[in-house]
Amino acid sequence: MRLNIFEGARRIAMLIGGVWAIGCISYAIFNEPYVVLSYEVSSLGAKPELVENCSPDSASEYIAYVPGSDASIDLCFAASRADNGMMLIPYAPAADGKVWMAEEYSTEVRNYTRSVRQSFQLDTVGIKAAGEKRSAARREQWADAAKALFLGLIAGWILVVAIGWIVRGFLGIAHGRDARPSEQPSTAAITGK
16 A cells, blocks of 8 residues: 555644634633723722723722723823922821822822722723623624634645645656656557557
């Protein structure tokens, strides 16, 4: 029995394509999308509000996982412009309705932001937003997996066809065949006539 390298190559290509498809589908099914919600405290003592993105120059605290939502929270504290023009974070009330402010990484601001983080509770709006964001992330994940699957299979097919064409050309094998046609001696040569 002769070794058919083209049949073997086709089987290997199908095996690689199958593994690629299983990998792409497994990614879409088993990978949990990462969901982060941004909440901002706009002023000292204000309730954290759900926002699209945090303000620039804000201080932040990160809550890795909020039970009941499977979401992480980026809790931001908006900066205010001080009399000297610096952007500072309010951290405590002062006399005459003013507030004490300091830089983001000061001890006072860190203590204030940690205390707000510890008392943070995700509201129903946040739970709903986390669910919607997770659903959108899952749809995007499935779309990415489908693109990777089809583009990978197309690229693999093109590679297999190109390699087959090159090898057939070097071996002198006609397109669509796995071996050169065997040359049959003519009957005249056999009989000696």
